[in-house]
Amino acid sequence: MGTILVEEKDIVAPGETLAEGMDYIPGKGTFRDDDEIISKGLSLINIDGSVIKGIPMNGRYVPQEGDRVIGRVKDILMSGWKIDINSAYDSMLPLKDASHDYIEKGSDLTRYFDLGDYVAVKITSVSTQKIVDITAKGQGLQKLEGGRIIEVNPQKVPRIIGSRGSMISIIKKALDCNIFVGQNGYAWLNAEPENEVKAIQAIRRIEREAHTNGLTERISDMLDHDQGDES
Amino acid sequence: MNQSMKNHLKESLEQDVRVDGRTRHEHRDVDVETGVISTAEGSARVTAGDAELLAGVKIESREPYPDSPDEGSIMVNVELLSMSHKDFESGRPGIESIEPSRVIDRGLRESGAIDLKSLCIEEGETVLGISIDIVPLNYDGNIYGLGGLAALAAVKDLTMPAVDDNGNIDWDEEGDLDVDLAHDPLPVTVYKIDDLLLIDPTREEEQAADARLTVTTLDDERVCSLQKGGDAPISDDEFNEMIDLAFDTTESLRDNIDAI
Amino acid sequence: MTNSLRPDGRKPHEMRPIEADAGLIDQADGSARFKIGDTEAYASVYGPQELHPRHKQDPKQGKLRCEYNMLPFAGDGSRVRPGFSRRGEEISHVTTKALEPAVDLSEYPNAVVDVHIELTQTDAGSRCAGICAGSMALADAGIPMTDIVPAVSAGKIDDTIVVDLNGEEEHLGGNETPDLPVALIPRDETFSLMQLDGILTRDDLKECVETVKPALLDIAEKQQEALRSQYDTGVES
Numbered sequence: 001m002g003t004i005l006v007e008e009k010d011i012v013a014p015g016e017t018l019a020e021g022m023d024y025i026p027g028k029g030t031f032r033d034d035d036e037i038i039s040k041g042l043s044l045i046n047i048d049g050s051v052i053k054g055i056p057m058n059g060r061y062v063p064q065e066g067d068r069v070i071g072r073v074k075d076i077l078m079s080g081w082k083i084d085i086n087s088a089y090d091s092m093l094p095l096k097d098a099s100h101d102y103i104e105k106g107s108d109l110t111r112y113f114d115l116g117d118y119v120a121v122k123i124t125s126v127s128t129q130k131i132v133d134i135t136a137k138g139q140g141l142q143k144l145e146g147g148r149i150i151e152v153n154p155q156k157v158p159r160i161i162g163s164r165g166s167m168i169s170i171i172k173k174a175l176d177c178n179i180f181v182g183q184n185g186y187a188w189l190n191a192e193p194e195n196e197v198k199a200i201q202a203i204r205r206i207e208r209e210a211h212t213n214g215l216t217e218r219i220s221d222m223l224d225h226d227q228g229d230e231s
Numbered sequence: 232m233n234q235s236m237k238n239h240l241k242e243s244l245e246q247d248v249r250v251d252g253r254t255r256h257e258h259r260d261v262d263v264e265t266g267v268i269s270t271a272e273g274s275a276r277v278t279a280g281d282a283e284l285l286a287g288v289k290i291e292s293r294e295p296y297p298d299s300p301d302e303g304s305i306m307v308n309v310e311l312l313s314m315s316h317k318d319f320e321s322g323r324p325g326i327e328s329i330e331p332s333r334v335i336d337r338g339l340r341e342s343g344a345i346d347l348k349s350l351c352i353e354e355g356e357t358v359l360g361i362s363i364d365i366v367p368l369n370y371d372g373n374i375y376g377l378g379g380l381a382a383l384a385a386v387k388d389l390t391m392p393a394v395d396d397n398g399n400i401d402w403d404e405e406g407d408l409d410v411d412l413a414h415d416p417l418p419v420t421v422y423k424i425d426d427l428l429l430i431d432p433t434r435e436e437e438q439a440a441d442a443r444l445t446v447t448t449l450d451d452e453r454v455c456s457l458q459k460g461g462d463a464p465i466s467d468d469e470f471n472e473m474i475d476l477a478f479d480t481t482e483s484l485r486d487n488i489d490a491i
Numbered sequence: 492m493t494n495s496l497r498p499d500g501r502k503p504h505e506m507r508p509i510e511a512d513a514g515l516i517d518q519a520d521g522s523a524r525f526k527i528g529d530t531e532a533y534a535s536v537y538g539p540q541e542l543h544p545r546h547k548q549d550p551k552q553g554k555l556r557c558e559y560n561m562l563p564f565a566g567d568g569s570r571v572r573p574g575f576s577r578r579g580e581e582i583s584h585v586t587t588k589a590l591e592p593a594v595d596l597s598e599y600p601n602a603v604v605d606v607h608i609e610l611t612q613t614d615a616g617s618r619c620a621g622i623c624a625g626s627m628a629l630a631d632a633g634i635p636m637t638d639i640v641p642a643v644s645a646g647k648i649d650d651t652i653v654v655d656l657n658g659e660e661e662h663l664g665g666n667e668t669p670d671l672p673v674a675l676i677p678r679d680e681t682f683s684l685m686q687l688d689g690i691l692t693r694d695d696l697k698e699c700v701e702t703v704k705p706a707l708l709d710i711a712e713k714q715q716e717a718l719r720s721q722y723d724t725g726v727e728s
Contacts, residue, residue: 011722013715014593014630015638015678031637033678040595040637042630042718057722059633060520060539062598088539088553088602116233129550129600146239148250155633190239193248200250209724269529270612271564281517285611287564308563310573314535314607316518321558321607323574362570364563366609368533369516402568434518 008047009211011057012039018052029054044211057211061087061154061184063132065123068141070149070182071134073117076109083119086151086184089130093121097135118144118188120180140180147178147190150200152207154185159210160203167206167216174223175199198223232439237424240439244427249436251280255429258480263380263487265388273389277381279431282371286381288363288389292398295351295358303350303358307336309365309378316370316434331374334458335365335382335418338447342416342455345386349410357398361386361410372433375445379418380484387412387491415488416455418447419480421473423465428472430480444470446477497648498659506643506655506706511623511717513631521632523717525624527643528657529614534624536632538604539596553599557587557606559621565610567658582618589622589642589674589684595635604634614658619643619672622684627714631721639718641710642674642684645699647691652698654706671699675707 002021006012018030019037026032029043030052043054061069063085071083071091080094095103098112113119113136120141121134135141152160161168161181172179177191177199187203189196202219209215232240247254259279268274271287278284295302309332311319319327339345350359363385365378393404422432422440432440442461449455454474459465465473501507507528516522519535526532542548559582561571586608596604606628608621619642626640646656647669653660661668669689676683682700691699 011719013639013718014636015711016715029635038637038678041633041635056633058521058631062539088541088599090541114233118233118236146235148236148239193243193246196243197248197250197252211722212724268564268612269614270567274564283516285562287562289564289570291569308573310563312607312609313537313558313605314519314522314533314609315516317537362563364570364573366562368609369518371518400569 004047004052006045006052008045010045011211012043012045012054014039014041018045023050025051027051027053029056056155058153059155061085063087063089063091063123063126063130064183065126067123067183068120069123069134069184070118070120070144070180070186070188073113073115073119076115078105081109081113083121083134085132085134086186089132091121091123091132091134093119093134093136097124097133097137100137113143118149120144120182120188144180144188147188148196150187150189150203152181152185152187152203154183156207156210157181157183157185159215160187160206162216167219170216170220170223171199171202232435237439241425241427244424244429249429251433255427256476256479258431258483261380261484261487263384263491265384265491271385272392273385273387275381275384275388277377277384279373279377280371280433281369282367282373282377283369284365284367284377284381286363286365286378286385288361288385290392290400291360291362292352292357292394292400293360295355299347300355301351301358302347304347304360305336305339305345305363306360307339307363307365307382308332309335309374311370311374312366312368315367319370330458330460331378334375334445334456335379338379338416338418338456339382339386342414342447342449344412344414344416345410346413349408352394352398353396359394361389370434372435372437373420373431375418375420376431379447380487383415383417383488384491386410387488414449415485416447416449417481417484417488418445418456419477419484420445421476423461423463423469423473426469428469428476430476444473444477446474448478448481451478451482497653498663499657503651503653504702504706506709507657509710509713511627511713512721513627513718514721519628519632521628521630521634523624523627523631525620525627525714527616527620527655529612530616530620531611532617532620532624533609533611534621534628535607536604536628536634537607538632539599539602540605542601542603548601550600551597553596553602553604555587555591555594555596555604555606557583557590557608557625559583559586559608559618561610561613561617565613567614582621585684585686586618586622586625590626590629590640592676592681592683593626593636593638593640594629595637598635604629604632615656615661616644616672619674622674623710623714627718630718638676638678639711639714640674640676640683641707641714642672643703643706643710644670644672645703646670646689647695647699652695652702654703671696671703673700673703673707675704675711677708677711
């Protein structure tokens with residue numbers, strides 16, 4: 001026997017009891033204490049069959065292999081570039097992964113990426129001690145020129161992007177705005193100033209309302225409404 | 232912010248578009264609340280957009296400084312709390328805290344707004360010191376302007392505690408001494424990004440700025456304190472423009488002060 | 492006391508009015524405010540982030556680092572000089588120890604989670620208010636936590652065990668009222684902070700600890716509610 005005490009999309013605090021009995025399985029963000037399942041943080045409940053998960057409402061980025069992120073060149077070393085990826089852990093871009101050119105050791109690396117440059121990269125490996133390697137070679141990976149960088153809640157990035165990019169595409173199209181959202185909570189935008197501001201407002205709204213239903217429609221309406229004002 | 236992003240920011244500012252929808256000469260809506268700290272003799276909370284600051288006034292009784300035996304003192308201290316922004320570290324205050332402390336301090340002092348002789352209990356023996364501490368809780372730029380406003384509001388909120396002839400303070404009793412402000416000195420800082428001027432910057436804008444000029448005004452005519460900051464020098468045309476912009480900005484901010 | 496009411500009219504086990512909010516400092520990774528009577532604590536969390544100096548890093552898990560500070564205007568008498576104080580150092584340390592058991596930093600090797608606690612005004616119970624705010628701020632920052640951590644003081648006035656001493660009660664009748672600040676890990680029913688100033692018999696001490704538990708559970712509920720309610724957007728969920 002088991003009783004579940006929460007529903008899908010409930011917001012729960014640490015220490016709250018989510019279920020009683022042995023019927024349910026503690027997924028990520030929860031743990032079992034005797035015959036109870038407890039929340040392990042301030043989270044949004046997701047129930048997948050008999051697995052109860054807690055999706056954190058907040059949290060700084062922890063690097064994961066395969067993630068596409070935006071980083072800032074923090075230091076230039078002999079072996080490559082040290083890149084700040086908005087995390088407790090820096091990442092390393094080795095010479096061989098910076099460009100399709102062959103980069104000779106000892107050459108002027110600032111020709112490729114200079115201090116303060118922002119780059120769209122992909123995480124290739126993360127060790128147990130969280131040593132992170134990245135690559136700038138790949139589809140859509142590049143130095144980001146101009147535009148602006150904003151910080152977004154890394155836990156909301158999936159919602160901002162939408163399934164298969166559906167949400168972010170709405171914003172990109174409506175405002176003719178180039179946008180790259182990194183899994184690490186850095187997002188890069190480039191558009192006409194007024195449209196850029198509107199894009200940022202839309203993204204902020206998605207962050208605030210990420211846990212609610214009907215968000216895609218509200219964002220579409222918000223952008224249609226704005227465009228309506230233009231004409 | 233690297234150069235290519237700064238250029239992009241500049242394009243935006245040239246079109247008079249800022250991220251929060253303001254124009255370059257527009258100040259955030261300011262809210263000033265006084266009497267917000269139960270343990271302070273005077274206090275104020277200032278919010279502007281996401282920025283939030285507190286200012287608290289404390290009185291102390293001490294011996295006068297040798298060169299001013301019949302005068303009390305004012306001291307302003309800004310502490311950029313590490314809780315308020317990731318850029319601020321704990322430990323010894325750096326120039327980012329010290330410069331606004333001294334600028335706001337001079338604004339209050341040089342204006343002669345407070346008669347320091349009125350803070351004398353017994354010449355050569357006991358005087359009162361007024362300390363104004365300003366702290367951001369959530370930092371989003373413009374410490375000079377918002378901090379100066381908070382300090383002024385807190386001083387206007389000041390109720391002196393009872394002080395006996397020996398200088399002993401009774402914190403629970405209200406005193407007879409009234410600290411009247413002869414003027415309301417208000418600092419406004421005009422920031423320069425390239426050749427564009429803006430006021431009330433957010434943290435991001437403040438960091439992109441090349442220079443700034445803090446102008447502390449007494450009313451709509453007189454200046455009592457100036458401080459130029461930032462790396463880049465300013466031309467005399469820019470200087471004139473900045474002074475005028477500072478006076479324009481103060482006009483609406485004074486409404487917040489007059490309401491106290 | 493000639494009747495069972497305290498100087499401010501409260502019953503022995505009654506706490507002062509409590510206000511709790513979370514997520515109010517958007518620059519921080521997590522934040523909270525906890526006010527009990529006239530004592531108000533803000534807490535901001537930054538982290539997990541890089542820990543310097545490197546020799547302090549723990550390769551097995553992240554470190555928790557709490558800093559307690561009273562703002563200069565927060566004392567009930569003269570100004571509190573900013574900067575280092577031995578009292579502040581000790582309170583920072585016991586605060587860290589109070590929060591550690593509830594926090595799981597195993598996913599953050601070599602990193603640090605910083606909790607900055609600032610008291611804007613105090614009327615006794617400041618370290619407890621700081622712990623309450625600190626644990627809420629950690630949860631708000633998305634740090635994995637097995638429980639919330641409430642804290643409050645117990646004491647004895649005349650013959651009566653009381654909960655949540657205020658400033659006036661700390662020095663009633665010219666004597667030092669015994670003051671026992673306590674923090675609780677609710678689910679485990681274990682105490683992560685326990686200090687005593689003043690004199691209590693063994694029996695009184697045990698009674699204080701029993702008496703303060705319901706108050707702590709009450710605070711825990713308020714902390715959890717504050718964390719959840721910041722997301723009431725008024726939009727259908």
